[in-house]
Amino acid sequence: MITRKIAFVFLFLNFLNLSYSQKYNAIDSIVSKYPNFADTEKLAERIQKDFTTEYDKARTIYSWITLNIEYDAKKFFNPSVPKSFISKDPTEIDREIKKYIDNEIKKTFRSKKGVCEDFSRLYEQIGTLSGLNVKVINGDAKIDFNDIGRKRLYSRHAWNVVEIDGKWILIDVTWGEGYLDYKTKTTVKEFTPVYFDTDPKYFYALHFPESEYKNLKDKEVYLNGPLIYNQTIERDCEILMPKSGIVTANIGDEILFKIKNLSEFDDLYCFDDDGQEIEMFDVREKNNVLEFEILCQKKRNQFVTLYRHYKAIASFKIISKQ
Structure with a gap:
């Protein structure tokens, strides 16, 4: 029974x-x-005509932006001088800032290109016009090996939170569009749905809002955590061990890994940052948790990444004591 x-x-x-x-x-x-729209107002009208629930509207805006707006690699690598506003009247400054932001949103909408700030502001405007309560959040983001164990936070990314039926959900529409290839300095457009209504335990492993910069405990957990990837979120692969993204070990030490919801052994690999495969031994599955060990083999610090079907799951920094 x-x-x-x-x-x-x-x-x-x-x-x-x-x-x-x-x-x-x-x-x-x-x-x-959807056809081309003259402005965000017309797009919002169409969204409200086609969809009624807050959740569907929020998802529709995510889909429209990720399908229609391309990340502007040129703007990212060649940023313009930050705009400054000077006035003795704070109200006048607010008006000028709003005017500037509105113009930037229009540029993004018409050119179909932008960076994270443009993506999140565009999402906010379309969402607001569609009757949603949307906010832009600025903060730090983890994107590569060097972010594991980083000492400082940088306000270099922007995303959104949307209130749905009284509950705030997390959205990164920029990362939903694709990713930036730093080697070629080009955008790889790849629709990625996992950054809509992302589980907070995964979202905050990669994002840290400015409002929490003084929260030293959470800041340390975030900066020292492993670097996770899209497949981690898609498969709900919760990393139980190691507890941190930074592992200190002697040569020959066994490092234990435990990953929930990763019970398949086939096509599972581990590589270091030199591209050398690392042997995984004593692989076993227990209560839907995959367990295995690897050996600390190098005297220098190194990064190791776990892959399934050659798609990255998580990266860790191993610090050698010797």
């Missing part, structure tokens, strides 16, 4: 996941057929 109940729960959850997936696909399909 218990087995049947458990089986029913799994089937029910799978049905819900499939239903949500089908619903998202339906929304994305509708949005992909």
Whole structure:
């Protein structure tokens, strides 16, 4: 009887996941057929005509921006001089700032290009016009190996929070559009749905808001945490061990890994930052948690990355004591 109940729960959850997936696909399909709009007002009118719930509207805006706006690599690598506003009247400064932001949003909408600040502001404006409560959040983001164990926070990224039925959800529409190839300095456009309504435990592993910069405890956990990737979020691969993204070990020490929801052993690999494969031994699965060890083999500090089907899951920094 218990087995049947458990089986029913799994089937029910799978049905819900499939239903949500089908619903998202339906929304994305509708949005992909949208014509060109003269301005954000016209787009918002169409969204309100086609969708009624706050959640569907929020998802629609995410889909529209990720499908239609491209990350501006040229603007990122060649940023303009920051705009300054000078006036003895604070109200006048506020007006000038609003005017400047509105013009930047119009540029992004018309050119179909922008950087994270442009993406998040555009999302905010379309969301507000569609009747949603949307905010732009500025803060730090982790994007590569060198961010593991970094000492400082940088305000170099922007994202959104949206209130849905009284609850705030997390959205990074910039990362949903694709990613930046730093070697070629070009944008790789790749629709990525996982940054819409992302689970906070994964979102805040990669984002840290300015409002929390004085929170030293959470700041340390964030900066010292592992670097996770899209597949981690897609598969809900919660990293239980190591507890930190920084592992201190002697040569020959065994380093234990435990990852939830990663029970398949096939096509699982570990590589260091030199591209050399690292042997994973004593691999076993226990209660839907994959466990294995690797050896600390080098005298210098190194980064190791776990892959499944050659898609990255998580990276760690191993600090050698010798």
